[in-house]
Amino acid sequence: MSDSLETRLAAVRRRIALACERAGRSPDEVALLAVSKTFPPQALRQAAELGIRRFGESRMQEIRQKDSELASLKPEWVLIGHLQTNKAKDAARLVHEVQSLDRWSLAEALDGRLQAEGRTIDVLVQVKTSPEPSKFGLEPAELAGFLERLQGLHTMRVKGLMTMAVNSPDESAVRACFRSLRELRDRMQAQGHAGLQRLSMGMSGDFEWAIQEGATEVRIGSAIFGSRQYPD
Numbered sequence: 001m002s003d004s005l006e007t008r009l010a011a012v013r014r015r016i017a018l019a020c021e022r023a024g025r026s027p028d029e030v031a032l033l034a035v036s037k038t039f040p041p042q043a044l045r046q047a048a049e050l051g052i053r054r055f056g057e058s059r060m061q062e063i064r065q066k067d068s069e070l071a072s073l074k075p076e077w078v079l080i081g082h083l084q085t086n087k088a089k090d091a092a093r094l095v096h097e098v099q100s101l102d103r104w105s106l107a108e109a110l111d112g113r114l115q116a117e118g119r120t121i122d123v124l125v126q127v128k129t130s131p132e133p134s135k136f137g138l139e140p141a142e143l144a145g146f147l148e149r150l151q152g153l154h155t156m157r158v159k160g161l162m163t164m165a166v167n168s169p170d171e172s173a174v175r176a177c178f179r180s181l182r183e184l185r186d187r188m189q190a191q192g193h194a195g196l197q198r199l200s201m202g203m204s205g206d207f208e209w210a211i212q213e214g215a216t217e218v219r220i221g222s223a224i225f226g227s228r229q230y231p232d
């Protein structure tokens with residue numbers, strides 16, 4: 001059973017603890033978000049048996065399907081993918097937290113739908129720290145204005161920032177993305193956004209570097225669930 005979910009999860013937790021030790025941080029400072037996108041409900045059941053309740057998913061359609069199949073587990077769905085505005089209604093109903101809030105039109109759509117549901121959720125603002133055109137997120141220069149506007153919406157508690165680093169084997173290039181997110185958070189805090197605490201950054205391929213740069217949460221899929229058979 002060298003390749004069971006339990007073994008892989010334990011190995012990831014050990015690597016997180018080691019990275020924390022190297023960075024002089026406590027492992028309590030770094031949460032693990034298990035990213036279950038594209039993996040079948042059975043994999044989430046197994047993870048739930050190992051104590052995992054929060055699952056990162058990229059697509060509302062997949063959340064909807066899994067939520068109905070896994071209702072008894074009461075999973076907490078964390079949306080980490082680009083959300084089309086016309087899916088805001090489903091998100092407002094089903095999602096525990098959104099980490100991919102990346103534009104004002106989405107914030108407004110979610111706010112309306114959350115009001116209708118009578119719900120308030122935590123959100124992270126996704127910031128583009130990499131020059132790759134495929135990455136979503138606000139430009140860093142837009143963040144201050146965006147946070148000001150979000151203060152007018154009361155259905156979302158803005159808890160921090162999320163980013164995806166450049167997809168590269170170059171440690172210094174990847175770490176520069178993570179560092180720029182931390183510095184941005186620090187600047188926003190200094191400007192009065194004290195609630196901005198969390199930094200969701202780092203995936204299977206780069207989470208140790210993210211921890212070095214101050215991640216408070218790493219989003220890990222393939223290192224826990226195995227390699228994905230099809231792209232998300």
Ligand SMILES: *Cc1c(COP(=O)(O)O)cnc(C)c1O
Pocket residue numbers: 035037058080081164202203204205219220221222223232
């Ligand atoms: C898929 C995904 C992850 C996890 O990726 P792995 O490489 O499988 O760990 C993390 N964050 C986001 C935004 C993703 O889409």
